[in-house]
Amino acid sequence: MKDQPVTIKDIASEVGMSVSSISRALSDHPHISEETKVKVRAAAEKLGYRYNALAAALRSSKSKTIGLIVPRISMPFQSAVITAIQNRLHTYGYNVMICQSNESPELEKKLVDLLLAIQVEGLIVSSTLYTKDYSVFDRSSLGGIPVVFYDRVPKDKACHKIVGDEFNGGYQVTKHLLEQGCRVIAHISGPLSCSIYQHRLSGYKEALNEFGVQYNEDLVFFHELNRENTLASCDELFKNEVVPDAVFACNDTAALTVIEYAGKNNISVPGDLKVSGYSNDNRVEISRPKITSVEQFPHLMGDGAAKLIMDLIQSTENNKSYISLTTSIELIKRESSLKV
């Protein structure tokens, strides 16, 4: 009974060869004959050998690991993206170290340090709502490893990224509500420090403009899209003499909250108030009425992010230029926004 783990050294003495040949045999190096490979593999099996990826990573400086930083894994959109990334990277033989920033820029910074310490070969990041200082992601701070942002990407910084077509999403939702006859369309958005909300807002404005509707600041709210904040915004909205006939909420939680508020205040949806959410998570079909929302195809985004980071890792040339990809969105119309 060994208590020390079995190493390639042990295999080497077992089969009477050098460690280098064992190493090469196990990694299927072309200079090793097929019969030795078979012999070596058999010996490894017999001794209960376990590959030490740490030692290999140290020597070859290839950890075969990608760091992933997300705000929270519990958001349906995020968990779908993560799963796609993970599955895709597995096919490349890469692991993913998933970290949650919990919407804290400080923690996010610490996580970068942590991931660099374990020698990840690349970083995939969806940043917090409040990240302003992206300097930790500069090439110089990262020691040369590539980073790909998705969804929540830096506003004013050139970088590799993959994002949904947020402008179009905002535009489509608003246009749809306008087409349903709405003219007082509130917009409950996340903080503008976050790029996606800026673009949706632009889409919203564009559609209003096209329909000749004046943009009204009193109808627009920017805050984290939880229940409390959204209820406060609803209070604000409905205390005025002129009340909205539609709400475009920037996620489904907010849309659900608006519907909850409407229910409690005898406002009929979609009769008196039409509502749209965003992200098309699994709750929109359960709600009564079912909620119009925007599908973001998280699987495509995750897949794209994973492919992109692998391209960057594998490309030898140091790419000066930044790649920016956009995934399409699709407005899914449901009861909450349709004419009765």
Next chain:
Amino acid sequence: MKDQPVTIKDIASEVGMSVSSISRALSDHPHISEETKVKVRAAAEKLGYRYNALAAALRSSKSKTIGLIVPRISMPFQSAVITAIQNRLHTYGYNVMICQSNESPELEKKLVDLLLAIQVEGLIVSSTLYTKDYSVFDRSSLGGIPVVFYDRVPKDKACHKIVGDEFNGGYQVTKHLLEQGCRVIAHISGPLSCSIYQHRLSGYKEALNEFGVQYNEDLVFFHELNRENTLASCDELFKNEVVPDAVFACNDTAALTVIEYAGKNNISVPGDLKVSGYSNDNRVEISRPKITSVEQFPHLMGDGAAKLIMDLIQSTENNKSYISLTTSIELIKRESSLKV
């Protein structure tokens, strides 16, 4: 400009000391004077030194990493547990490598290999619905690292584990339905290969027995709890002459599906049919009627699992005995199961 990463060797030559002193200074070893520590830290900062956790892990055989294997991160219960585990382990200075088995026992086995290769110091596992062969988790196969199971735990194998009080959950739900006057209570369960469903079934039987209701095999279904299977079971249930007056579904997806089925077939819930789910995920409050369910306190379970694995790692004695923890559950009664 260095292109090679800065190592403690570089710091050593910068400040004119040996690498061992640098190593000790940086890790705050007591044998190093405070002033040298300050000097060393300053030099490290100046040179842009980055700790190489891989090298340290190799030398000290302490990777400071725990492997986590879950069926899917997208289940609300799971993502809550994962977050709790991760937060807790971070306070111990440990990272978590999260892997998804995707309900495949084969993949699960591969993931164990992968995690062992990267030298995790412990494993936390919630197994697939179909895992029968737990031998990969034997002490001998694991090379001495501890493993803690949670929620989906081995049925017939002694192990460290933390589970919800499933028997009581099954009992409480059933008793509640009986108290509402129901006597034909269907049970839509997951496959019995999975321990939790066995225990809930036992609780179900116990409550029936207490109320003098005969257990009826025709009312009980075992399958993965997705929409398709659940709809099929509903068809089965309602084609008989004697139809159920309640359904105890073993997760909230199934409960939602039952309610969907009832809606389509003019069965009023809770008037004609009372329904309970399990897990109390965020959809049960959105559904109309709101759904009775069982809160499992995933945060407590994750926290407990994390603490337990750390105890096992830190305890020097090789513990012969296995620790089994149970977290409490709470039945949350809502409209779907209450007398009208």
Next chain:
DNA sequence: TATTGATCTGCAATCGTTTGCAGATACATA
């Protein structure tokens, strides 16, 4: 002065792989 003890520092081996280079072997050809 010699001894002790406390405090700090350095040497060098080690963790388990990978890999550039050189050497060995075998066989065919000149």
Next chain:
DNA sequence: TATGTATCTGCAAACGATTGCAGATCAATA
């Protein structure tokens, strides 16, 4: 026999930290 070529194998130095042990320094005490 000598040479070339193709194929395989081994040596030994990395990778960047940790750590047991021994040694150095210096002040305090006998």
